[in-house]
């Protein structure tokens with residue numbers, strides 16, 4: 001059974017001038033950990049707000065836990081947990097007061113579903129008398145997750161839960177999500193971090209309000225359609241420009257200290273071709289190697305297929321990193 005069904009949802013703002021969600025459809029299975037992956041402004045928050053009944057779509061239908069987002073909004077509100085992107089708890093209340101407040105709101109108490117929050121709660125327990133506003137980013141995130149779980153929701157919505165959180169806390173957070181999934185909770189999570197995509201069972205790649213692809217991370221990686229190369233040289237910015245301007249280069253974008261490159265016509269001798277161009281252009285300390293694509297490479301390729309080559313790819317890449 002599908003716990004989330006999104007069917008041809010469109011959402012615009014400013015009297016139709018801003019297209020935030022453009023004819024989006026996807027389903028999330030019961031008990032699935034599903035990721036919405038895309039950069040800032042892709043439309044993730046709008047989708048979350050529609051599914052959590054806080055925003056009305058212009059057109060299309062959606063249901064959560066079998067309930068329609070418009071007709072059955074009350075049932076949805078008691079069946080879900082929602083952790084919005086921006087810290088949404090009461091900054092002036094202590095950790096314990098926030099938890100009690102959210103539990104009371106749903107007619108429960110912390111003890112009733114303690115097994116769900118135990119692992120997370122134990123990490124914030126030493127700070128239970130501290131005001132939420134005075135917690136570190138990682139601790140705030142754990143408290144927000146506890147508050148979203150305290151009433152044992154069937155479906156959990158997490159909008160960019162790891163944005164602005166340190167790497168260790170991010171890793172711990174994903175470990176927690178895996179455990180929640182084992183307890184049968186359906187989870188829709190959004191993230192701009194491509195490395196987190198591989199931790200989901202299935203993902204939807206979203207850009208400018210459009211879903212480009214829905215699949216397992218494995219399938220997305222395995223079906224990357226061309227050979228991918230990585231290159232660097234003493235002057236990487238000049239190499240980027242030279243390669244982008246060469247007709248034998250299909251795409252070239254910066255990726256940390258490397259450039260990721262595909263060649264026109266997916267020729268077999270791509271490595272030699274890139275080396276030759278770099279030498280012809282006078283580059284030194286040239287290194288070229290073949291690469292296994294990551295989710296970000298797949299994302300960028302899907303984007304390139306939707307727009308003229310070289311436009312905005314760097315922009316998006318910078319946003320994501």
Ligand SMILES: Nc1ncnc2c1ncn2[C@@H]1O[C@H](COP(=O)(O)OP(=O)(O)OP(=O)(O)O)[C@@H](O)[C@H]1O
Pocket residue numbers: 013014018019020021038039040041042043044045046047085160
């Ligand atoms: N209330 C609003 N009024 C006008 N435009 C809006 C409003 N909310 C969102 N938008 C615009 O709609 C688009 C999608 O925004 P949305 O917040 O859904 O995306 P997102 O992927 O969650 O990005 P972010 O992480 O930046 O919130 C963006 O262009 C954004 O500027």
